[in-house]
Amino acid sequence: MEFRDLKKQYQALKEDIDQKVLAVMDAGNYINGPEVGELEQQLSDYTGAKHTIGCANGTDALQLVLMAWDIGEGDAVFVPNFTFFSSAEVVAAVGATPIFVDTDPDTFNISSKSLIEAIDKVKETKLQPKVVMSVDLFGQPADYNELEKICAEHNLLLLDDGAQGFGGAINGKRIGSFGDASTTSFFPAKPLGCYGDGGAIFTDNDELAGKLRSLAVHGKGTDKYDNVAIGMNSRLDTVQAAILQVKLKAFIDYELNDVNEVAGWYTERLEGIVKTPIVKEGYTSSWAQYSILLPRDISQSEFQKKLQDKGIPTNIYYPKTMFEQTAFKDLISIELDLSVSLEQSKRILALPIHPYMTEEQVEKVTNAIKEIL
Numbered sequence: 615m616e617f618r619d620l621k622k623q624y625q626a627l628k629e630d631i632d633q634k635v636l637a638v639m640d641a642g643n644y645i646n647g648p649e650v651g652e653l654e655q656q657l658s659d660y661t662g663a664k665h666t667i668g669c670a671n672g673t674d675a676l677q678l679v680l681m682a683w684d685i686g687e688g689d690a691v692f693v694p695n696f697t698f699f700s701s702a703e704v705v706a707a708v709g710a711t712p713i714f715v716d717t718d719p720d721t722f723n724i725s726s727k728s729l730i731e732a733i734d735k736v737k738e739t740k741l742q743p744k745v746v747m748s749v750d751l752f753g754q755p756a757d758y759n760e761l762e763k764i765c766a767e768h769n770l771l772l773l774d775d776g777a778q779g780f781g782g783a784i785n786g787k788r789i790g791s792f793g794d795a796s797t798t799s800f801f802p803a804k805p806l807g808c809y810g811d812g813g814a815i816f817t818d819n820d821e822l823a824g825k826l827r828s829l830a831v832h833g834k835g836t837d838k839y840d841n842v843a844i845g846m847n848s849r850l851d852t853v854q855a856a857i858l859q860v861k862l863k864a865f866i867d868y869e870l871n872d873v874n875e876v877a878g879w880y881t882e883r884l885e886g887i888v889k890t891p892i893v894k895e896g897y898t899s900s901w902a903q904y905s906i907l908l909p910r911d912i913s914q915s916e917f918q919k920k921l922q923d924k925g926i927p928t929n930i931y932y933p934k935t936m937f938e939q940t941a942f943k944d945l946i947s948i949e950l951d952l953s954v955s956l957e958q959s960k961r962i963l964a965l966p967i968h969p970y971m972t973e974e975q976v977e978k979v980t981n982a983i984k985e986i987l
């Protein structure tokens with residue numbers, strides 16, 4: 615069994631993908647071919663964002679937004695303590711200070727209560743509170759109702775790190791359309807993945823979109839050889855855009871539904887046995903991961919090994935929270951209770967999930983879990 619069966623997906627889409635890739639090879643527009651602009655338009659149509667800007671990966675996408683907003687030394691950016699390293703890495707990369715905020719016990723996403731506490735505490739320091747970075751962890755949108763209110767009240771920008779959230783929605787409003795800007799990653803194992811690295815930024819703001827398009831190409835100006843800012847070289851390859859066009863269609867047509875069906879099979883069988891993921895009323899998850907919490911007295915690594923012995927691959931996302939990262943050991947920080955996220959990292963286990971998984975495979979995983987427990 616594969617944790618995420620990308621080969622099975624390729625077999626299902628092979629004919630269309632091969633044809634699209636070969637067409638790019640034949641046409642020879644390897645950088646900024648027409649497929650990139652077409653994909654950007656399709657992504658805007660799907661997410662509801664006015665502008666989509668393709669870039670090289672989900673990490674650059676975040677960093678480009680922070681650069682466009684001029685976030686730097688002395689600025690505080692609030693980041694959930696339980697996330698992938700990139701969310702916090704880019705804050706430090708632009709010279710700003712990440713402030714780690716605790717997570718919600720049910721959704722794993724940033725806790726509004728902890729965020730308000732963190733904002734108040736930062737206001738007592740020399741740092742300027744500037745940005746809240748939400749993360750749609752494991753595919754479930756963060757609580758944008760609350761976050762948009764908090765950001766408006768405290769005059770903060772809201773940046774959604776939607777690397778895992780593509781396809782997620784709140785009452786039909788899709789990820790990509792929340793906050794002042796949002797980003798995604800097309801890393802192969804994400805809900806919408808390409809065959810290498812890729813990413814995108816979404817925003818409704820015309821001025822921000824213009825800045826991002828410049829920063830992603832060395833801070834270019836209108837004259838190709840007069841650069842107006844220090845930027846990056848961060849483009850989405852034409853080949854990857856071509857692959858993504860095929861994959862986006864499958865994602866919209868059936869994959870998002872199918873992966874939700876798989877999640878349902880898991881929850882039916884595991885509810886009451888382990889802590890199963892909770893998707894809030896009106897929310898849609900894209901199930902980047904199906905993560906359970908093990909009982910407190912069970913060792914994550916031993917449990918994982920026992921499942922591995924039965925041929926079932928699992929992953930621990932994430933064994934170390936941001937606050938515990940070696941790279942952040944010298945960070946100045948505020949005193950904040952991070953106990954929820956710390957406990958989540960010690961009990962979490964991600965089970966195999968993808969749209970091409972069968973009910974029999976799910977049954978095999980859940981039976982193995984029941985046997986071990």
Ligand SMILES: *Cc1c(COP(=O)(O)O)cnc(C)c1O
Nearest residue numbers: 671672673698700701777799801
């Ligand atoms: C994967 C991921 C990223 C980074 O995306 P890349 O395309 O790998 O750079 C950022 N944030 C989160 C939450 C992620 O899961």
